[in-house]
Amino acid sequence: MEAQIRNYEISLSRLSYHAAALHVLLAGRRIQWLLRKANFHPDEPRVPAGNPDGGQWTTIGGGSYRLPSGARVTRVGDRPHLFRLRPGMLDEDDDLPGFEDFPDIPIVRPRHATDRHSIVRRIPMAPFVGRPAGTLPRKLEEIGAPAWLREYYPHIDAYTQGPELQAGARSSRPGYDIHHIVEKTPALEEGFPKSLVNGPDNLVSIPRFKHWEITGWYQTKNPKFESISPRMFLTKGDWQARRMIGMKALKYYGVLQ
Amino acid sequence: MKGLNPASLTDAELAERFAQNGIAQSEALLRNSSKRFNRIFDENSKIIDELKGRPGDARSALISLYGHRNYQVRLNAAQATLSIAPDQARRQIEEIASSKHFPQAGDAGMCLWMLDEGMFKPR
Numbered sequence: 517m518e519a520q521i522r523n524y525e526i527s528l529s530r531l532s533y534h535a536a537a538l539h540v541l542l543a544g545r546r547i548q549w550l551l552r553k554a555n556f557h558p559d560e561p562r563v564p565a566g567n568p569d570g571g572q573w574t575t576i577g578g579g580s581y582r583l584p585s586g587a588r589v590t591r592v593g594d595r596p597h598l599f600r601l602r603p604g605m606l607d608e609d610d611d612l613p614g615f616e617d618f619p620d621i622p623i624v625r626p627r628h629a630t631d632r633h634s635i636v637r638r639i640p641m642a643p644f645v646g647r648p649a650g651t652l653p654r655k656l657e658e659i660g661a662p663a664w665l666r667e668y669y670p671h672i673d674a675y676t677q678g679p680e681l682q683a684g685a686r687s688s689r690p691g692y693d694i695h696h697i698v699e700k701t702p703a704l705e706e707g708f709p710k711s712l713v714n715g716p717d718n719l720v721s722i723p724r725f726k727h728w729e730i731t732g733w734y735q736t737k738n739p740k741f742e743s744i745s746p747r748m749f750l751t752k753g754d755w756q757a758r759r760m761i762g763m764k765a766l767k768y769y770g771v772l773q
Numbered sequence: 774m775k776g777l778n779p780a781s782l783t784d785a786e787l788a789e790r791f792a793q794n795g796i797a798q799s800e801a802l803l804r805n806s807s808k809r810f811n812r813i814f815d816e817n818s819k820i821i822d823e824l825k826g827r828p829g830d831a832r833s834a835l836i837s838l839y840g841h842r843n844y845q846v847r848l849n850a851a852q853a854t855l856s857i858a859p860d861q862a863r864r865q866i867e868e869i870a871s872s873k874h875f876p877q878a879g880d881a882g883m884c885l886w887m888l889d890e891g892m893f894k895p896r
Binding site: 731 | 800802803804805806807810811814815818852853870873874875876878879880881882883884886887892893895
């Protein structure tokens with residue numbers, strides 16, 4: 517009899533354990549559901565707690581989105597989820613033509629990196645920006661640009677710095693990449709020694725977006741290189757030829773003077 | 774892009790297609806999509822060849838694109854017409870290089886350097 521009672525107690529204890537586990541599981545599912553409903557993106561950059569400029573939740577277009585404090589949401593036709601950079605917002609002297617070509621910026625962070633990059637990389641190039649070196653992120657904050665742009669402020673800031681600053685450091689910094697003057701992978705594949713390819717004379721810290729521009733130039737077909745890419749063209753080139761092209765690319769892409 | 778038959782299009786239609794391709798290439802660069810850029814490059818090469826083979830070298834139809842607001846279109850047009858309008862085309866490339874509108878300004882700078890060094894001989 518005692519053994520039977522003991523067995524019942526064990527079963528009850530197990531049931532209680534499973535009920536508690538189920539409760540925790542359901543609570544987790546409910547939180548997930550609530551976050552989805554609120555359009556919460558865990559990888560979206562947030563203003564730190566306690567910051568007087570901290571973000572706030574607002575409702576746009578039927579969903580809840582987080583906007584920077586003081587953000588002005590500009591209705592773009594019937595598409596209120598977009599933010600439009602307009603002349604006068606970033607620079608008083610921005611009556612240059614071309615601003616109408618600038619794409620509207622989604623309030624919500626685009627899911628795909630390529631979509632984000634195609635927007636962000638245009639910002640320092642916008643004809644109405646006036647190239648305010650080092651001040652662009654602050655200006656974007658002031659005008660209440662979408663919060664997701666903040667993760668790219670180091671890149672935008674680096675891009676708008678002068679060439680001396682861009683080439684000055686050899687270590688990795690936010691918004692900067694280590695760039696191989698002679699392209700790394702093709703050089704290693706052609707048998708150049710690692711000590712040369714990864715040596716200090718072949719490395720420079722440059723803004724990430726500049727790094728992408730130059731890498732893109734190497735990868736794309738070009739009429740000046742017999743309609744193949746410079747990378748392909750240089751396949752049989754010696755170190756000096758590769759280095760000369762690499763240095764000229766840094767110069768003409770505005771990294772080195 | 775598939776199935777383009779350049780021979781079936783007029784000079785103006787080819788120029789328009791060339792311009793649209795330049796805009797698409799510009800976007801491809803911003804998305805780090807070299808494959809897309811290169812596919813479009815191949816089509817633009819066909820357009821250039823077709824225009825070049827027409828009576829009187831119809832690449833002159835691309836000169837109207839010098840004033841295009843997209844920098845990639847302007848650069849493509851200027852490079853494609855260097856041999857038929859060398860001074861005009863070079864001025865365009867110089868303007869793009871000094872505009873600081875990257876990445877097109879970078880490639881334009883490389884173009885001027887290679888022209889001056891005799892490394893690029895437009896045909």
